[in-house]
Amino acid sequence: MTYIAKPKVHHPALQKNAIGLVRRDYEGSVTTLCAGCGHDSVTAAIIQAFWELSVHPHRVAKLSGIGCSSKTPTYFLREAHGFNGVHGRMPALVTGANAANGDLLYIGVSGDGDSLSIGLGQLCHAIRRNVNALYVLENNGVYGLTKGQFSASADPGSLSKRGEANTMEAIDGCLLALTMGATFVARSFSGDKEQLVPLLKAGLAHKGFAFISIVSPCVTFNDHEGSTKSYAYTREHMVEVVEADFVMPTKAITTQYDPGTTRSVTLHDGSRVQLTKVADDYDPTDRDRAYGYVREKHKAGQIVTGLLYIAPDSSDMHEQANTVAAPLHDLPYETLCPGSAALDKLQTRFR
Amino acid sequence: MRPTDVGHPDYFHRVVDCQWACPAHTNVPEYIRLIAQGRFTEAYLVNRASNVFPGILGRTCDRPCEPACRRTRVDGTPVAICRLKRVAADHRDEVAHLIPTAPSEKNGKKVALIGAGPASLTVANDLMPLGYAVTIFEKLPRAGGLMRINIPSFRLPEPVLDEEIGYIVNMGVEMRFGTPVTSLKALLDSGEFDAVFVGSGAPRGKELDIPGRRDSDQIFLGIEWLESVHFGHVDSVGSHVVIIGVGNTAMDCCRSAKRLGATDVKVVARKTRKYFKASPWELEDAEEEGVEILENLQPIRFVLEQGRLVGMEFDRFRSIEVDGTLQQEVVGREIIPCDTVILAIGQDNAFPWIERGIGLEFGKWDMPVVDRTTFMSTRPGVFFGGDAAFGPANIIWAVEHGHQAAISIHNHCQGVPVTERPPRGVTLTSTKMGLHEWAYSNNYDPSGRQKMQHVEMPLRFQNMTTEVEKGFTAEQTRTEVERCLNCDVQTHFTDSLCIECDACIDICPVDCLTITPNGEEADLRTRLMAPADNTDQPIFVSGQLKQTGRVMVKDENVCLHCGLCAERCPTFAWDMRRAVIDLPHAGAAVALVTR
Incomplete structure (x- = not known):
């Protein structure tokens, strides 16, 4: 951390978005993570994405559990709603919050420990329910807060800072999400904002559970020679399979795409995700093919990044459960709590 | 772009906008820090090393430094640099014993200075400690030139003038008051002097x-x-x-x-x-x-x-x-x-006392032809400075002319070509004191510029000598010094250490930094976090970075010098280093630096 807060003064040429805010308006308090932490770059990308989407900060709820990653919601959108819950229980929080008020934009930030160890079951069920939220998994392969033990996402053979190799198989969050039926699965790298920001924007616009796993190096415990989650290793081994460009609903496509390599997916709100650089043998709307491709490349030592899978028609938890559209706090008390006579009537249906 | 050479004495000097804009290149941030520490005497001496008359200039300077001040581009108003200069002059202790003295043994060379204004006095200030015998010819009964007779006492009290002129004269300068030079030819023909400096101003x-x-x-x-x-x-x-x-x-x-x-x-x-x-x-x-x-x-x-x-x-x-x-x-x-x-x-220049045909050429507007670097006329051994050289300017320019002419006069008298100028240099010292501690006040202070208090209206008209400006109070000084951005504490980058984690870019409050593929300057300036459209300000470009071959680019324009890039850098690729620009005077005396 730093001893001084980031000065409020900003560059005189900073642009305003559609609702008159500059990027600095989307910041939170100054980070307390280690200098050089990948998570801070992810935070900066989140700030950029919300600014570009011209989101009103107070229409956002940010949720997290425990861990370095889970501290980061403090560092963006200081005017948003937020809840920092029990270790690994963020998926339940986001599910509950979303059930009560589907009008807010939900972002959950988690780490490989919070999501793939203590909270693994929680994550799986949030995916199954297709909760309408952006789920960011900041993946560094170690437990940074407890001095750098291997986490569940550490690759076999990856060396710890002390030089010992990891022996256990890794859980790949993206493969897990594909298996559980996630409707939006992406992988990115904290050091590549050009790729990450459009993915975050697409994930926020996606109706349903948008899962983005981001390699976010731990500069203190996992950025050494022999680590497979370091800045240098990730840069050497990452392969972008699908480049996603997010296009706002109101905006015409101005970028020229080579017709042979482009696919467009329209989201529920009319915005589009323009997919380019799609590898010849890849189809980002084919779940099984995506799974196989990621596995193949992983065996070849490559980290596949980009928008790996998107289900063009996705129905979220509210649609599936046929719940009321309005936030519960907007419903009159009599509707929310119809009284004991109504309860009796309901119960007789089950006798 | 090729990687920026920060070892070049001008690169970091340009970043210190005030010092770059000051004709005499006064080390402004250094003296403001000394004032902040209550070290007024040292602050005064840092000033004096460059501008010779801190008390006088602290009241009367044209302040080319202030419009240049980076703070103007950040919050709209410059640091009150000139007012702070006066604070140092007003609150210092006795400095007479700290002023350079003339050696008792002279070097045998005699120099005549015509006119006792700021240009001539600066030449005397620089040459006396080197052992020269210096004589000043002045038509009026007192020294100071236009500083004394044209600036009213309600702006510049006489004791301030007397004291600062006294520091120079008391080195043993021979003052010939009431002695206008009526013929340059006669003065030169007398053979009494090895060099003559004309600092007679623009008196008409x-x-x-x-x-x-x-x-x-x-x-x-x-x-x-x-x-x-x-x-x-x-x-x-x-x-x-x-x-x-x-x-x-x-x-x-x-x-x-x-x-x-x-x-x-x-x-x-x-x-x-x-x-x-x-x-x-x-x-x-x-x-x-x-x-x-x-x-x-x-x-x-x-x-x-x-x-x-x-x-x-x-x-x-x-x-x-x-x-x-x-x-x-x-x-x-x-x-x-x-x-x-x-x-x-x-005002016009007037040289009725300089004869034509003595090897001293006159050019446009009947002005003597004077070299802009050496301040020598076309007659070797005759030098010009101040308003006499290129027409009316101001005190601080006259001082700088004096410094440069003194270098030339010293060269001339020692048989060294006047075109051989002592080299400029830059010394970089890390200000890192601990993990998050720096040897300067790095936090940005949002306070506004302090307003000078004036003597109340009827009182100030009672006489000509009541100084109107009261000077800053202790509270005003304390606030104003913190407005200085310490532009001389430079962001210093070592490309081989960078792991491209983006931490510096994410924390920079004013979007100065970008990691991007290299290109030509005009193109690069459009591809940064914020467009670098102020082309008066340099951009820094690093060498190729290890991991991606991109380069680190910094637009110096509105950098707050807050040091957050260096605090957030995990590999110490960024450091905050104080740049001391070495601008030698006659005799290549090392610029006074307090540590």
């Missing part, structure tokens, strides 16, 4: 030859009138005074007239306010005292009735600005009643 006020000019004794030339006021030859003035011209001399004239009893003082300008030559703060000070400043008026004649001056007639202009140039057309006439007119429309 410009005339306005329009009908009626010679018909009244109530029409004065500004600088002559101010001199008469200074020596007490004039102690009253008419009640309705018109000043023609809006330079700083006009401001001194109008405010002096108020103190000599004028009830109605008008300053009349041909152009519009944007084009006025007077410093904005001097205009404000005059207006605060009830002086009326009129624009768009061109004098055409003096109006006399029975031999008595009763007014002045003007053409009235309408002004419009077309493509940045002022265009004016006559739209009418008007007469402004007055009983006194003071002409302050500029």
